[in-house]
Amino acid sequence: xxxxxxxxxxxxxxxxxxxxxxxxxxxxxxxxxxxxxxxxxxxxxxxxxxxxxxxxxxxxxxxxxxxxxxxxxxxxxxxxxxxxxxxxxxxxxxxxxxxxxxxxxxxxxxxxxxxxxxxxxxxxxxxxxxxxx
Numbered sequence: 362x363x364x365x366x367x368x369x370x371x372x373x374x375x376x377x378x379x380x381x382x383x384x385x386x387x388x389x390x391x392x393x394x395x396x397x398x399x400x401x402x403x404x405x406x407x408x409x410x411x412x413x414x415x416x417x418x419x420x421x422x423x424x425x426x427x428x429x430x431x432x433x434x435x436x437x438x439x440x441x442x443x444x445x446x447x448x449x450x451x452x453x454x455x456x457x458x459x460x461x462x463x464x465x466x467x468x469x470x471x472x473x474x475x476x477x478x479x480x481x482x483x484x485x486x487x488x489x490x491x492x493x494x
Contacts, residue, residue, distance in 0.1 A: 378431050391431070459473050
């Protein structure tokens with residue numbers, strides 16, 4: 362279901378996940394506050410670190426925490442119920458979200474946020490890999 366709210370269109374994939382789009386911004390999230398922030402043009406509570414920059418160029422935000430994703434979506438994309446998928450879940454468990462923006466006509470910037478930002482990123486990734494093997 363698509364709902365046009367001003368300059369943004371919002372699509373409900375499942376009750377718990379929405380996609381907000383316009384010609385410069387794409388936000389996929391399970392967090393209602395993030396969706397509301399995107400629909401407000403990044404002006405509300407600052408949940409998206411580079412949302413203000415999104416108004417000046419292209420911007421992409423995606424919730425990478427699979428535990429927040431609706432089970433129906435996980436089933437649809439084949440991430441429910443197998444041992445191989447548990448590896449995928451363990452890999453995704455390291456990540457919180459990804460945010461990308463344009464810098465200029467030839468360059469962009471992507472930030473991948475880890476689920477644990479209290480320790481060094483490389484150390485955290487290696488710890489998680491050690492747990493998987």
